[in-house]
Amino acid sequence: DTAVSQTPKYLVTQMGNDKSIKCEQNLGHDTMYWYKQDSKKFLKIMFSYNNKELIINETVPNRFSPKSPDKAHLNLHINSLELGDSAVYFCASRDTSGGPQETQYFGPGTRLLVL
Amino acid sequence: GNSVTQMEGPVTLSEEAFLTINCTYTATGYPSLFWYVQYPGEGLQLLLKATKADDKGSNKGFEATYRKETTSFHLEKGSVQVSDSAVYFCALENSGGGADGLTFGKGTHLIIQP
Numbered sequence: 001d002t003a004v005s006q007t008p009k010y011l012v013t014q015m016g017n018d019k020s021i022k023c024e025q026n027l028g029h030d031t032m033y034w035y036k037q038d039s040k041k042f043l044k045i046m047f048s049y050n051n052k053e054l055i056i057n058e059t060v061p062n063r064f065s066p067k068s069p070d071k072a073h074l075n076l077h078i079n080s081l082e083l084g085d086s087a088v089y090f091c092a093s094r095d096t097s098g099g100p101q102e103t104q105y106f107g108p109g110t111r112l113l114v115l
Numbered sequence: 116g117n118s119v120t121q122m123e124g125p126v127t128l129s130e131e132a133f134l135t136i137n138c139t140y141t142a143t144g145y146p147s148l149f150w151y152v153q154y155p156g157e158g159l160q161l162l163l164k165a166t167k168a169d170d171k172g173s174n175k176g177f178e179a180t181y182r183k184e185t186t187s188f189h190l191e192k193g194s195v196q197v198s199d200s201a202v203y204f205c206a207l208e209n210s211g212g213g214a215d216g217l218t219f220g221k222g223t224h225l226i227i228q229p
Binding site for chain 1: 159212
């Protein structure tokens with residue numbers, strides 16, 4: 001069973017379009033995250049949600065809007081896509097009630113290419 | 116704020132060579148420290164971690180020791196294989212429980228030649 005899954009795996013789209021990436025975890029974790037990995041492989045957190053509530057919102061354009069319909073899902077919607085949004089987006093989850101012994105589990109990534 | 120600095124590659128070694136990838140960090144309190152590995156075209160896999168000073172994380176022949184005095188978490192392996200070729204990320208997590216997410220270094224691309 002896949003612990004953290006993302007769909008789609010690949011996404012190719014035109015500038016100006018609106019797209020969504022879905023993330024689901026079946027681990028019963030209370031916190032989910034979105035990270036962006038740019039073309040130089042640099043990874044940076046975008047958002048963190050704990051029990052469906054926004055905890056962290058790093059300096060991300062407001063064209064990016066995360067939505068958490070329940071604890072097991074954290075979707076990422078992107079409006080008016082730009083060339084610079086091309087990247088790999090990783091979803092992750094963690095049980096934050098478990099203390100430092102717990103770790104984050106990452107999804108396989110969604111490779112977004114904006115043309 | 117938090118930051119992680121690691122040697123940038125690519126690092127090219129011959130098979131069976133000794134590997135060290137340096138990682139230093141800046142953080143308040145007592146963060147947890149991690150090494151993640153990313154194989155070509157794949158996602159992130161946790162390689163090892165340490166949650167307090169002097170802890171040693173180990174997995175698949177890789178080791179790293181949490182050194183608070185030098186704020187370091189260097190990754191080592193005694194004899195690398197071609198299959199170890201990948202990008203390695205050092206990361207930290209605040210001691211506050213993980214809701215803040217991970218702060219990553221820029222990654223080190225490791226290439227092992229037969």
